[in-house]
Amino acid sequence: MSSKTRDKILTVASKLFGRYGFNKTSMDEIAKIARKAKGSLYYHFHSKEVLFTEVVKREMSHLKVELTKICQDENLDAREKLKQYIVVRMNTIENAVNYNETVRADFFEHFDFIDELRNDIDNWEKEQLRAIVVQGNEEGTFKELKDIDVGLETFIMLIKGMELSYFLKDSRTQNYPSFERVADILIYGVTR
């Protein structure tokens, strides 16, 4: 199923997509750096889009593993879970840049080919967070949410926004806030 060549391509593609984005990474470039013929890329991946999708899938599975650990940890209360969830999510994503690329593709371009993939990811994440919120409600530590889904959407939106902001930092910001600090604002707000 997976060959050395295929893996090599995937690895190189991952690096380049993560660095330059979808548009600015060319198949030529991937081929040259991977020391493979361009045709080989197309033997293993039907198109540039498919290759990109595969790259993202790979990285997402890693993220899921990490987050699942936290969600299933029975020693944590909802507040701690949420905080760790946020922190780990960001730290992992730090090493999985390509995931973010999907964000853009989905939004700014008309790349329908990403949609299915995003749906998977988003739904999975919503499940995890819902469980935490439910736990928080039972424990009485979270605000009561009349419609739990609306609350979730809002929260998820903020969390996803963080991704972008985080990667935006390096061009201009020196001392970037730690993820803990961010988590704190989300959990307790800015007011006393």
Added chain:
Amino acid sequence: MSSKTRDKILTVASKLFGRYGFNKTSMDEIAKIARKAKGSLYYHFHSKEVLFTEVVKREMSHLKVELTKICQDENLDAREKLKQYIVVRMNTIENAVNYNETVRADFFEHFDFIDELRNDIDNWEKEQLRAIVVQGNEEGTFKELKDIDVGLETFIMLIKGMELSYFLKDSRTQNYPSFERVADILIYGVTR
């Protein structure tokens, strides 16, 4: 300084950049729709990048006007100011499409030419928010921040993240949270 031709180009470019993004908008396209020769674009704007920058600058000035009104409103306390700031910011940005394009370009592509532009915007925004935070501290309604800048960065990061998340909504989410709700989480957090 500003001619009819120049304005026409700017207007058309704005529409197209907003709709298709930087990469997917070609100078050919702009020229054709503006009914100008391609050479004319280059007479007025040294490069595609310069044209894009000019387009965004135009839009940003509108956003600045709107936000300044709020920041200078002496009838509002910091909490209300912050809330209105967030809400108005989002509502305005909703119609400032090219600004968002910047966000993307800055993040995903290696467009160094965007940097200068973003710096302007970000610094301006930081100033405004700092004033609000200071006011909040004086009023005693905000948490004490040891290092006010770090707090600001964190907060700004979250606010900027909202932009993207907001525009991401339509493909999959039906009932999207109002900006008020988002502002509430940022101001008060999710816990009691």
Added chain:
Amino acid sequence: MSSKTRDKILTVASKLFGRYGFNKTSMDEIAKIARKAKGSLYYHFHSKEVLFTEVVKREMSHLKVELTKICQDENLDAREKLKQYIVVRMNTIENAVNYNETVRADFFEHFDFIDELRNDIDNWEKEQLRAIVVQGNEEGTFKELKDIDVGLETFIMLIKGMELSYFLKDSRTQNYPSFERVADILIYGVTR
């Protein structure tokens, strides 16, 4: 409207299409031989298909001129007209190879882009021939045709077939029949 570059491209393209057919003539090749940049081809002709169409149109107009002369010659009776029509048609087409290319494109490929062009040509030719047949009927030299259109179609089909056969000759046949001889068969048949 027509520039030197455009003409050069058209001329080279005509030669190559005529020699190697549509598929086997590449835009690279045309550009190289015309000593123009590939991009220039696309500046003047939106696509390979458009270029090809233009080439064919050019040659067809030449053919039309030649044939019109005969059809309007009042000194010829229908039989002579028909004979000359056939002979001139073939001689002209000999120097307008690309026309034939359309025949193939129309048939073997799904090149819808040729259809409109062919329709023009075919209808025009049908008009001319109908006039000759009518004249022949009035003169009493042609067989009576109950349905003149059916007769026309049959005849046109045979004439068009000649084109192909003619160009087929060179690979294997040495002494090829003159067009006069062909015309004779069509007019008088093979039997006494």
Added chain:
Amino acid sequence: MSSKTRDKILTVASKLFGRYGFNKTSMDEIAKIARKAKGSLYYHFHSKEVLFTEVVKREMSHLKVELTKICQDENLDAREKLKQYIVVRMNTIENAVNYNETVRADFFEHFDFIDELRNDIDNWEKEQLRAIVVQGNEEGTFKELKDIDVGLETFIMLIKGMELSYFLKDSRTQNYPSFERVADILIYGVTR
């Protein structure tokens, strides 16, 4: 000599070549539909060209059988033989799609590898028709031909032209002439 795999390849190739032509049929496609590895095609057939040649040979043998029946029918005079020959030839060729592909390849492309194949077919056909013409001369029903070969070439050219014209019909012509009508023109001409 012939294996199941070989046959399968041949059958699939025949369908695809007939449908899409030589150029537009890829070895990949053939391999996939035949459920064989691409390497297998090359084990059995040295090249794409060889495979194509083999496909056509197969079909031609069918055509030959049909036409031979007529030529050897001793109850027919030359005129009737000629007419039936034409009609049957066309009816059979209607289902011998790949043969027609040859016609095109020979004409429009520079496929020298087709030459040998075409020579076989053409020579065979010439033999058959020569016999008919000789018979016609002996019976006194055909015009005297000084050089019988030239007459033959002319006639064959017309017959071959029919092939193409026939298949050309569908795009624009509704009521297409029957083969009988065509044969009549060839045998008796258009004049009284």
Added chain:
DNA sequence: AATGAATGAGGGTTCATTCAT
């Protein structure tokens, strides 16, 4: 006898930019 991985030249097309007028 059969496979599937790998190749690389070539295909058509796009596009930001330059430049003579």
Added chain:
DNA sequence: GATGAATGAACCCTCATTCAT
């Protein structure tokens, strides 16, 4: 100020063929 012709590098993708297994 304004034009449009011309450029050439880059892009994504196809495909006949080779070869080790």
